Amino acid sequence: MPEAASGSAAAAGAICAPLLALAGVHTHIGPYHILHGVDLAVPRGGLTVLLGRNGAGKTTALRTIMGLWRASAGRIDFDGRPIAALPTSDIARAGIAYVPETMGIFSDLTVRENLVLAARQGAMDADRLRWLFGLFPAIERFWQLPAGTLSGGQKQMLSIARAIIEPRQLILVDEPTKGLAPAIIANMVAAFRELKATDTTILLVEQNFLVARALGDNVAVMEDGRIVHAGAMAELAEDRSLQQRLLGLSLDMHQ
């Protein structure tokens, strides 16, 4: 498996079979047709950013991958296996971790219990835990407190820590920097950099283009429930007119 650290390596990674592939995925939520045939390939290793305006369907795409919304049509393959029909818990056990936008922690449980739950082996690996404490010192500090008492940034870190307490093949992260202070965002970016150095593949939904550019190897842009652009991040980062065309509005909002 290639260590996809740069844009060119990631572009090369697209040639071999992607870890996650969506083909023609449609999702309906009640009477609303949200995804209109999403085609998305997430190559192994490295970080793919999913960009797009509010309401473009990014969160719905992640939730559909997790089986929290059911695809009404199309195919989702993970590691060469179709997963669209599996129950959510089996999708999670296949090796996909999900960090929802709403910081999906359990506020009544302690920080420790939150992590133990996610460590499905029943025990947490001491070395990995030490590595996590290094990434997110707050987790060690508030180890025995109910997770509900943490601050927003700390909850977000716990939510990410929970996704990586055991090695997972793919992590879906939904807007981790939303509403966080710049210093915490920097901390988060550093943590993702370190996570990228491990074998993990990350699919990151991000509105903040600066963060996306700093972390992404590949990028896909969504609009109205479809992928309208996919390629290497380096390409998009250099092409101002392409940015303007694809992200015009959301870029203005963030700069």
Add this chain to the structure above:
Amino acid sequence: MTAPAPAAAPAKGAAMARSSAPRSRLLSAVLVLIFAGLALAPFVFPGSQSLNVAAKICYFIVLAASFDLLLGYTGIVSFAHTMFFGIGGYGAAISLYALAPDWTSLAIGTLAALVVSVLLALLIGLFSLRVRAIFFAMITLAVASAFAILASQLGWLTGGEDGRTFRVPELLRPGTRLMDGTLFGVQINGRLAAYYLVYASMVLLFVTMLRVVNSPFGSVLQAIRENDFRAEAIGYRTVVYRVVINCIAAAMATLAGVLCAVWLRYTGPGTTLSFDIMLDILLIVVIGGMGTLYGAVIGATLFLLAESYLQSLMGAFSAATAGLPVLPQLFHPDRWLLWLGVLFILSVYFFPSGIVGRLRGR
């Protein structure tokens, strides 16, 4: 767990080390008082009425705590809990009545009741725990009503509306003398043995339930209560956990029913299956504090004390104020239900998180 204990855990963190511990000195003191009071009840509060109340508190603690496993820990609203309580009561009653009044029949009745309860809970769970909570509540209501009707119709088996009066194993009969003379002025007879059987079983079952909720399994339940989609998304098949806890809670309620039957030497629709009991359990758990188990202990104690003594207390008050206007009528013993209702409303208003939640300062 192999995780190293974090060196820098602050003092507050250490105090809250286990989310399961009482976590409040006052709460711990109240719990110790209740358990000690129940242990010494036959000697401290002699008399058959107080012993009856104490025994009822014991088996209601088990019943309410098992309901809390569903309502408080997993967020499942079930109205079938008295059905399982009744299955336990009838299991013991039918077996002791139809076979011989000995320990073997009690064991057979208990086992048979457990099997029936767990199977029923499994069936109800598999069929309806996938659907929305309100449907589950409705289905349990329907099944419980059907069961109550069935119990009163099958007169040859259950004794119908009259219920079954039966004899218990010899050791537990009131006539059995276990010791000559008295101990602290109390006769050591079969009644006392029956009380301590109920008490010891209650302690054992309560500790078992504490262990269930404090296990990793218990954390999953609390995760499901908070957000079942999140629990699914980290890899737990929530329906399996819901069904399993439904079965465990049913088994516990069944055992509480056996204790009730053994203590009363009688099982009938009024003592086990009535919807009033279902409402009592609901009130006990809500007043005591949901999702704590300790709330069941405090709630059951307060509720049953109020139910048993409020009327006579009001009678005394009413008699004392006999010469005054309005007051004697207002506090007439016949109005005790009104005042019980007022007490409930006040307690829910002032302790929205239950008494345990209040004692923990939340």
